[in-house]
Amino acid sequence: MTPATACGTALRVWVARPLPAGARTAARVAALGHRPLVAPVLDLAPSGAPAPAGPFDALVLTSASAVPALAGSPLAMLPAYCVGARTAEAARAAGLAPVHEAGGDALALADLIGRSLPRGARLLHAAGRERKDEPGDTLAARGYRLTVWVAYAARALPALPEPVAEALGHDGLDAALHYSRRSAATALGLARAAGREEAFSRVAHHCLSADVAAPLVAAGILSHVVATRPDEEALLAGLHPIRQDSDAEASAALRPGRERC
Numbered sequence: 001m002t003p004a005t006a007c008g009t010a011l012r013v014w015v016a017r018p019l020p021a022g023a024r025t026a027a028r029v030a031a032l033g034h035r036p037l038v039a040p041v042l043d044l045a046p047s048g049a050p051a052p053a054g055p056f057d058a059l060v061l062t063s064a065s066a067v068p069a070l071a072g073s074p075l076a077m078l079p080a081y082c083v084g085a086r087t088a089e090a091a092r093a094a095g096l097a098p099v100h101e102a103g104g105d106a107l108a109l110a111d112l113i114g115r116s117l118p119r120g121a122r123l124l125h126a127a128g129r130e131r132k133d134e135p136g137d138t139l140a141a142r143g144y145r146l147t148v149w150v151a152y153a154a155r156a157l158p159a160l161p162e163p164v165a166e167a168l169g170h171d172g173l174d175a176a177l178h179y180s181r182r183s184a185a186t187a188l189g190l191a192r193a194a195g196r197e198e199a200f201s202r203v204a205h206h207c208l209s210a211d212v213a214a215p216l217v218a219a220g221i222l223s224h225v226v227a228t229r230p231d232e233e234a235l236l237a238g239l240h241p242i243r244q245d246s247d248a249e250a251s252a253a254l255r256p257g258r259e260r261c
Contacts, residue, residue: 010034011174011239014164014203016187018044018154021064021086025177025232032239037173039161041186042154047129049150051075056124058117060135060146062106064090066126069151071095075124081116083109084231104231106134110142119143129153130182154182160190168199175204175239178212185215206238 011034015026018040026036046069059080061067064087070076071094080096082088088101100116102109113123113135123146125136131148139146167173168191178184184207191200205224207213208231213224227234 012037012167012172013239014039014167014173014176016041016176016183017179018042018065018183021179028232028236029177029239032236034175034239037163037167039164040183041157041161041190042180042183043157044128044152044154047150047153051126051149051151052124052147054124055122056147057121058113058123059096060109060113060123060125060139061087061091062109062125062127062131062135063087063152065128066151067091067094067096070126075126078124081109081113081123086232104229106132107138110135110138113139113144114142117144120145123147124149126151156182156186157190160194160196164191165194165196168194168196168203171199171202173199173203175206177235178205178207178216179235180208181212181214184212188215188219188221206235208232208235 013029013034013036015022015029015036015038017025022038022040026038029036044065051073056078059070059075059078061080062083067090076094076096080091080099082091082099082101083106084104085101088099091099100112102112119142121144123139123144125146125148127148127150129150136146136148176187178187188200191197201221202223205213205216205221207216207224207226210226213226216224225238227238
């Protein structure tokens, strides 16, 4: 019996995460007994920017989306310090070696590098065009020489995906998964532009972190869930539907009886 059927409820879940990661997430959602709708609002693509000349002592990877730009290049021979399991898995699959895995967030990555490399080491952060200050600020403060290479960029879709617009038109979505602040903000903006903001606000929005949820909170959308850890295991724990022992924190505005067992 799946967790969903054990509770008697299978949720219709919008996976707004970009491909190919969104497809992997959808498979996990289906394995929980729910019905995923894969409809990214961001399109990821290599930036085309040439890699800096270096030399470098190691790579810093905060997203698996940067890995394709490194595969097969001389940079792939550098030690790769990855923010978490998914990024490390993608790096190994692309032939990067050796690969070192941190605990899932930027500060844990900075700590791993601090334990492994001497101060002054030259680091190349292969990142997206939109990125957070960490781990760069912490690494710089600790004496590391960090160069940022914009290896990929995310482009917002021009309109809300039609399957999502249709589903929101008849309250056909129970939940949405958001993995980045920009993705959540883009989803909200596209829903608003499509005249679906009211229906969008009735969906239970499951967010990887409080930072990811920030655009929804700012818009007054209180029907959201924040994972207690910034990883997919904790995020998907809220889709059982939400149980008292799940690794998710529900806002007080979650509709009782629909998101909870």
